[in-house]
Amino acid sequence: MQKSLHIDANKCTGCLQCEMACSYENYGVFNIAKSRIKIFSFEHIGRKVPYTCTQCAEAWCMNACPVDAIRVDAGTGAKIVNEAICVGCKVCTIACPFGTVNYVAETGKVQKCDLCGGDPACASACPTGAITYVDADWTGLDKMRAWAGKTDSATRASA
Amino acid sequence: MAWTRKILRVDLSSGACKSEPLNMEWAQQYLGQRGLATKYFISEVDPKVDPLSAANKLIMTTGPLTGTPASTGGRYSVVTKGALTGAIACSNSGGYFGAELKFAGWDMIIFEGKSAKPVYLAIENDKAELKDAAHLWGKTVWQTEEIIKKSHQDPQTRVCSIGRAGENGVMYACIVNDLHRAAGRSGVGTVMGSKNLKAVAVRGTQGVSILKDAKAFMSAATAAKKVLADNAVTGQGLPTYGTQVLMNVINEMGALPTRNHRDSQFEDARKISAEAMVEKRPSDGKSHLVTNNACFGCTIACGRISRIDETHFSVVNKPEYWGASGGLEYEAAWALGAANGVGDLEALQYANLICNEDGFDPISFGATVGAAMELYEMGILTEKQIGMAAPFGSAKALCELAQMTARGEGFGKELGLGSARLCEKYGKPELSMGVKKQEFPAYDSRGIQGMGLAYATSNRGACHLRGYTVASEVLGIPVKTDPLVTEGKADLVKAFQDATAVFDSAGVCVFTTFAWTLADLQPQLDAACEGDWTMEKLAVVGERIWNMERQFNNAAGFTAKDDDLPPRLKTEPVKTGPAKGLVSGIDKMLPEYYQARGWDANGVPGKETLKRLGL
Numbered sequence: 001m002q003k004s005l006h007i008d009a010n011k012c013t014g015c016l017q018c019e020m021a022c023s024y025e026n027y028g029v030f031n032i033a034k035s036r037i038k039i040f041s042f043e044h045i046g047r048k049v050p051y052t053c054t055q056c057a058e059a060w061c062m063n064a065c066p067v068d069a070i071r072v073d074a075g076t077g078a079k080i081v082n083e084a085i086c087v088g089c090k091v092c093t094i095a096c097p098f099g100t101v102n103y104v105a106e107t108g109k110v111q112k113c114d115l116c117g118g119d120p121a122c123a124s125a126c127p128t129g130a131i132t133y134v135d136a137d138w139t140g141l142d143k144m145r146a147w148a149g150k151t152d153s154a155t156r157a158s159a
Numbered sequence: 160m161a162w163t164r165k166i167l168r169v170d171l172s173s174g175a176c177k178s179e180p181l182n183m184e185w186a187q188q189y190l191g192q193r194g195l196a197t198k199y200f201i202s203e204v205d206p207k208v209d210p211l212s213a214a215n216k217l218i219m220t221t222g223p224l225t226g227t228p229a230s231t232g233g234r235y236s237v238v239t240k241g242a243l244t245g246a247i248a249c250s251n252s253g254g255y256f257g258a259e260l261k262f263a264g265w266d267m268i269i270f271e272g273k274s275a276k277p278v279y280l281a282i283e284n285d286k287a288e289l290k291d292a293a294h295l296w297g298k299t300v301w302q303t304e305e306i307i308k309k310s311h312q313d314p315q316t317r318v319c320s321i322g323r324a325g326e327n328g329v330m331y332a333c334i335v336n337d338l339h340r341a342a343g344r345s346g347v348g349t350v351m352g353s354k355n356l357k358a359v360a361v362r363g364t365q366g367v368s369i370l371k372d373a374k375a376f377m378s379a380a381t382a383a384k385k386v387l388a389d390n391a392v393t394g395q396g397l398p399t400y401g402t403q404v405l406m407n408v409i410n411e412m413g414a415l416p417t418r419n420h421r422d423s424q425f426e427d428a429r430k431i432s433a434e435a436m437v438e439k440r441p442s443d444g445k446s447h448l449v450t451n452n453a454c455f456g457c458t459i460a461c462g463r464i465s466r467i468d469e470t471h472f473s474v475v476n477k478p479e480y481w482g483a484s485g486g487l488e489y490e491a492a493w494a495l496g497a498a499n500g501v502g503d504l505e506a507l508q509y510a511n512l513i514c515n516e517d518g519f520d521p522i523s524f525g526a527t528v529g530a531a532m533e534l535y536e537m538g539i540l541t542e543k544q545i546g547m548a549a550p551f552g553s554a555k556a557l558c559e560l561a562q563m564t565a566r567g568e569g570f571g572k573e574l575g576l577g578s579a580r581l582c583e584k585y586g587k588p589e590l591s592m593g594v595k596k597q598e599f600p601a602y603d604s605r606g607i608q609g610m611g612l613a614y615a616t617s618n619r620g621a622c623h624l625r626g627y628t629v630a631s632e633v634l635g636i637p638v639k640t641d642p643l644v645t646e647g648k649a650d651l652v653k654a655f656q657d658a659t660a661v662f663d664s665a666g667v668c669v670f671t672t673f674a675w676t677l678a679d680l681q682p683q684l685d686a687a688c689e690g691d692w693t694m695e696k697l698a699v700v701g702e703r704i705w706n707m708e709r710q711f712n713n714a715a716g717f718t719a720k721d722d723d724l725p726p727r728l729k730t731e732p733v734k735t736g737p738a739k740g741l742v743s744g745i746d747k748m749l750p751e752y753y754q755a756r757g758w759d760a761n762g763v764p765g766k767e768t769l770k771r772l773g774l
Contacts (some may be wrong), residue, residue: 030227
């Protein structure tokens with residue numbers, strides 16, 4: 001089964017445990033400045049939203065890369081940057097419609113979410129279930145279940 | 160590493176910013192944050208110093224777990240000699256500022272001297288410089304944060320600042336970070352304002368690495384998070400209802416101080432409780448509460464984000480207050496509400512917003528309004544002096560007085576003195592409900608006896624966060640004790656005070672202690688910090704910090720006479736509820752406490768105690 005990250009922003013409290021987990025997994029340091037997932041806080045409406053790469057099927061970043069540094073991982077479906085090949089031209093950062101590929105000045109390469117090889121550290125670290133790693137074909141399952149639970153059963157109850 | 164091993168020393172008089180190595184010997188004795196910064200402070204500052212003079216210093220400090228994934232590991236503290244109290248002050252705040260300071264590579268910033276003109280400190284990793292703040296002076300906390308982020312062209316910059324209250328010398332001004340988190344008590348913002356320091360802006364991209372044993376740390380942190388998640392208070396009560404979960408509980412116990420402690424139960428407690436915050440309002444069909452909110456690294460998320468009723472008289476023509484914002488938390492809801500007899504939830508939120516926006520402590524402010532309302536009802540303060548009718552229960556007076564205090568206008572100037580100075584000025588010092596000039600928080604010493612002792616002996620003046628025996632006396636954590644009796648409270652208070660000093664020095668939030676004991680914190684510290692951090696060592700560190708703070712206060716001129724409660728709590732019995740007929744047994748508990756501490760009858764630590772603690 002192919003899985004994908006699933007975000008439920010309503011559950012996010014803004015604790016940034018995901019950002020620390022991401023940087024630790026990839027760089028061995030607790031440093032939100034190096035996280036590939038970011039939490040955005042919209043103060044005036046009291047909303048926090050986790051945001052990262054959705055691993056597009058037809059990935060703009062991958063198609064735009066002039067040196068084929070971005071490849072699909074067969075196991076997870078993640079689009080992965082091969083740092084040995086990346087030349088830091090940043091064309092992928094322009095191509096990505098969502099801004100989830102970013103240049104790292106320190107290395108001269110780009111970075112993006114690689115799903116941690118199939119066990120995303122952000123999802124494991126999230127204390128509220130705002131970030132989960134679920135069946136890619138059924139990311140709507142929880143929402144369907146919630147609505148199913150609200151379906152009016154008044155007729156049956158009164159019968 | 161757990162410590163960055165670097166201190167930033169900022170001489171505001173000369174403008175020099177320089178880096179110094181952290182004293183690692185002290186780090187082994189005082190851990191970090193509250194303990195370590197206090198050690199620096201007392202080693203460098205004369206205890207008799209005028210808090211608002213250039214000779215006072217102000218330290219912003221992180222702990223060894225700040226900026227790590229330890230749950231709630233984002234705290235920072237401000238240590239100084241408090242403007243309100245003249246005692247050692249240590250005010251702790253969450254949000255994101257503390258972790259960012261650590262990520263920039265600093266364990267603490269020591270501010271000394273006084274700037275000739277308004278400045279703010281800008282930090283980008285190793286680089287630190289004082290910048291002109293003429294354009295920020297006179298601005299609110301919220302404006303200051305916005306202007307700095309815009310001018311730095313960096314939305315990821317974190318800011319702490321003072322508002323107009325800190326500039327105007329409100330004696331209980333806070334330092335507010337991330338819009339609505341605050342180093343709130345004892346007037347640390349007043350000290351910052353006296354130095355012409357408006358704000359600190361920090362951007363850190365270096366992170367925290369090389370813990371002593373990162374793998375062991377991750378497994379200890381994960382286990383400790385599970386303890387929080389599985390606990391009824393930290394896993395359910397606080398995330399769902401916030402600290403406001405206490406309003407109805409404490410009221411039912413008859414320990415909710417009401418109308419300046421004249422009463423101990425508030426008839427409108429329900430209207431200002433957590434339960435009321437989630438109900439739909441008739442005016443707009445929305446609930447007051449929008450969502451819960453976490454500080455950096457926190458897996459509890461007790462913070463409240465609320466939206467005020469746009470039709471409420473306080474904001475009807477002020478759309479700038481209609482958005483979601485921080486509050487209400489229990490202590491603020493109590494101080495702005497029950498302490499004044501005001502049962503209007505929206506009015507409390509408005510006053511709370513003003514406290515956040517201009518940086519002053521809602522506990523001290525609310526309690527001072529309560530004292531003023533009592534003086535008004537006694538005819539000592541008149542409508543003309545205050546500028547309005549101000550009887551207990553007046554939501555309108557509360558809202559207007561909040562604005563006036565923020566702006567330093569009219570009677571707001573006098574409220575800015577705090578209740579002790581205000582009541583003294585009008586010849587009724589006994590009506591100030593506090594200890595060491597700092598106002599009580601939300602628990603009546605007559606109905607929760609241990610808290611009376613905790614208030615009387617708190618090193619920073621009356622405070623619930625120095626020894627929160629409510630956990631034991633009300634919630635049964637870690638063991639249930641009877642709130643109505645004095646027996647055993649001396650040892651209980653001492654145990655809470657010492658353990659809390661360790662939590663405050665580690666970089667985590669004291670709210671973890673609803674679920675954690677030192678045994679949950681110890682494996683995290685031991686894996687993160689160089690050295691051998693055993694339970695025994697931590698217990699001594701906590702007691703050492705407490706005694707060190709006490710020594711500073713004694714040298715500053717405090718005596719056993721200052722470890723006392725106002726006469727009202729010792730002579731006027733509780734009128735209603737389970738504590739009916741009781742007064743505080745402070746006079747019985749205090750000598751027992753001194754004995755438990757190894758102090759003499761004057762509250763001075765004995766030679767043996769000091770020797771045992773290495774002081």
